[in-house]
Amino acid sequence: MKIFPKFFLSYWLSFCAVTLLIFAVGTYTFERDLFRFVTRIETAQLQTFASEIEYYYAEVQTWDFLKENPRMADLILRQRRSFDENLIILPNVINENRRFRFSFNTNRDIERPGRLYLLDESLDVVIGDKSVMNQMLASEEIDKVLKERFILSAINHEGKQVGTLALLISERLYEAIDLAFARSNNQTLRFSAIAGLLFAAIISLVLTMNMTGPIRKLARGTRSLISGEFKTRVSINNKDELGKLSRDFNILAKTLDKNSESQKQWLADISHELRTPIAILKSELEAIDDGIREFDKETLQSLTHEVKRINNLVNDLYELTLADLGAMKYQMxxxxxxxxxxxxxxxxxxxxxxxxxxxxxxxxxxxxxxxxxxxxxxxxxxxxxxxxxxxxxxxxxxxxxxxxxxxxxxxxxxxxxxxxxxxxxxxxxxxxxxxxxxxxxxxxxxxxxxxxxxxxxxxxxxxxxxxxxxxxxxxxxxxxxxxx
Structure with a gap:
């Protein structure tokens, strides 16, 4: 796999992991906070309901009437209540014209069967599903069950607790408005997650191009150096390691260019230096061969001088070559x-x-x-x-x-x-x-x-x-x- 897709996948998968983690944490915290919010609302409603029930108790001073009239208890549990409607009218035996208004801020159905219980001072069930309560009490003590699994609101009369309203804490949402809100929030979170993944892909593409762009320039420059184009330079203005690498690359290219020019000059100088004594030798020998010059001691000395000059030059070149190769021997x-x-x-x-x-x-x-x-x-x-x-x-x-x-x-x-x-x-x-x-x-x-x-x-x-x-x-x- 080439480096571009490697960088892209690395960036994108990292962003995806962060996005999905945020989505998961957001979903979890939303559901948790929504349950807490619903619980606070139901607690407030329960306290209001307890105040209304206290008015009833103040009239009759007993819970026996509700115990003996389950239909009335069922009416209390099932009838929805608000500030301005759904009035529960107690029977004439209490007060013929007495009306009790059960006021709630919303139409939340806290009276769903199996959730709301009215307990007397002895914690016996007055209103509610006794079989469910008895089942919960079979394995644990009532105080522990009430504290851990119910929202409680005390009913007091004349400074004495005469009863308790207990609302079973729900493990899931029931109300349509709550469910609709949860669905809407989850849809928003999912849309945000998808948008985040797309945005992550764009950011990953930009970062990958920014990262691989200088690398591609260095690769092209390296191929140019391999082909012998030592005047190649790369322009990377990054202030990171890639920028430093590009500057080192340019220094290397400059050094190679200088060495190449030196090598060319070296060969040219060697050729030039050898050409002169060889030309003299050639002309001397041709003159002797043509009879223009006699082969005497003076001519021999001239030829010997040029040979020595060539020999000295070759020896010097040999010494320098050994030095370059690190092969010049030293006996320290x-x-x-x-x-x-x-x-x-x-x-x-x-x-x-x-x-x-x-x-x-x-x-x-x-x-x-x-x-x-x-x-x-x-x-x-x-x-x-x-x-x-x-x-x-x-x-x-x-x-x-x-x-x-x-x-x-x-x-x-x-x-x-x-x-x-x-x-x-x-x-x-x-x-x-x-x-x-x-x-x-x-x-x-x-x-x-x-x-x-x-x-x-x-x-x-x-x-x-x-x-x-x-x-x-x-x-x-x-x-x-x-x-x-």
């Missing part, structure tokens, strides 16, 4: 980095003098440094070669090594020419050369400093460049001491 051992630097600098002393470059150094011995002596010699050699290749004669080179706390700082500073400030951060990029001053004519493919950068990083250090006080370039190296 305790060593004296100061002595290592001193030896490398001294090995270049003659070449520096022949190039009229004045050497000055301040190197302190730092033992117990954890590093690869071979790679560090390569690092220092590349930096001195860089000075020999680009520094004008006469020139200067100053080499310093100092130790501060747990760090070792090494600086190579040479004299003019320098590089432009705008491009100084790019000198560690592969194949980079500042065209105005440090150009191909002075040799090199722009890989030496890139290799230096890889070696320093492998030793957990940092390398940077700045303008030298001597007028040229200053290379600063910071290495952690790395005591064992």
């Amino acid at each position: 051992r305790e060593m004296d980095i100061g002595s290592c630097l001193e030896d490398v600098v001294d090995s270049y002393r003659d070449r520096l003098e022949s190039s009229e470059i004045e050497l000055s150094k301040s190197i302190h011995s730092v033992s117990n440094f954890l590093g690869d002596s071979y790679r560090l010699e390569q690092l220092f050699s590349n930096l001195i070669e860089n000075t020999l290749r680009y520094t004008d004669s006469p020139g200067k080179l100053n080499v310093q090594l100092i130790e501060e706390k747990n760090n070792i700082f090494i600086t190579f500073s040479d004299s003019a020419p320098s590089v432009e400030t705008e491009v100084i951060e790019k000198i560690f990029d592969r194949f980079f050369r500042e065209e105005l001053s440090r150009s191909r004519e002075k040799g090199g493919a722009g890989l030496g400093l890139a290799i230096c950068h890889e070696i320093v990083e492998a030793h957990s250090g940092q390398i940077s460049a700045s303008l030298s006080d001597l007028g040229g370039l200053s290379i600063q190296i910071s290495l952690p001491r790395g005591d064992s």
